[in-house]
Amino acid sequence: MSGLAQQPTEGAAPICPGCGYLRTGLAASARCPECGAEGVDGCLQLHGAVRSMRAATILAFGVACFLAVALLIPGLFGGPSLGACEAVAGLVSAGTAAALGRHLVRTHGGTHLVTTWTVHEKGIVVSGLGRQTLVPRDSIARLDCAESVFGPVTQVMIIRRVGSMSGALGRTHVLYLRGDASTRAELCERARAVLGLSRA
Numbered sequence: 001m002s003g004l005a006q007q008p009t010e011g012a013a014p015i016c017p018g019c020g021y022l023r024t025g026l027a028a029s030a031r032c033p034e035c036g037a038e039g040v041d042g043c044l045q046l047h048g049a050v051r052s053m054r055a056a057t058i059l060a061f062g063v064a065c066f067l068a069v070a071l072l073i074p075g076l077f078g079g080p081s082l083g084a085c086e087a088v089a090g091l092v093s094a095g096t097a098a099a100l101g102r103h104l105v106r107t108h109g110g111t112h113l114v115t116t117w118t119v120h121e122k123g124i125v126v127s128g129l130g131r132q133t134l135v136p137r138d139s140i141a142r143l144d145c146a147e148s149v150f151g152p153v154t155q156v157m158i159i160r161r162v163g164s165m166s167g168a169l170g171r172t173h174v175l176y177l178r179g180d181a182s183t184r185a186e187l188c189e190r191a192r193a194v195l196g197l198s199r200a
Helices: 054-076 084-107 165-169 181-195
Strands: 044-049 114-120 123-128 131-136 140-147 153-160 173-178
Touching: 044 181, 114 173, 114 181, 140 181, 153 181, 173 181
Parallel strands: none
Antiparallel strands: 044 114, 044 173, 114 123, 123 131, 140 153, 153 173
16 A cells, blocks of 8 residues: 555546535546636645454454354253343344454455545545545644554544534544655645645
């Protein structure tokens, strides 16, 4: 996974960073027909990974499997008969394990973790997991960048203004940027510069 910025390709950011208009079919350099915002060909793109609930899902899957085995297996092989409560708990655990297992298989193949942020003076378009979200510039208080203790990764967070709805709810977009340390630091500074933000 590359941590290098690239110029947006045709159709890479079909949402206008100014108003959210769907830019599908427009050239990257074309102005938005809705609000007149400049095109996205001069934007900065950050490619990285999103935060995953994989570890928590795997842990829950393991606990559910353990409970299902502990409660159901003895009764199936001639052990003491299960009471109604134990049988229901075992079936619920087995069902939970099956649902979590299906979730892991369907959503944790790896490619779903990739995300792209298109940074524009009007805001950031967050693309990934099959959808796009516009984070308007006036709702962004700062862009925090912190080095991870687990390896050569920089955690980049969009911190919303408290006065915005998403800021009040504590919703934060996070991107994990890979690559060498100097490149990651340069990309963080360039993203702040595009947005007109100072270092936190």
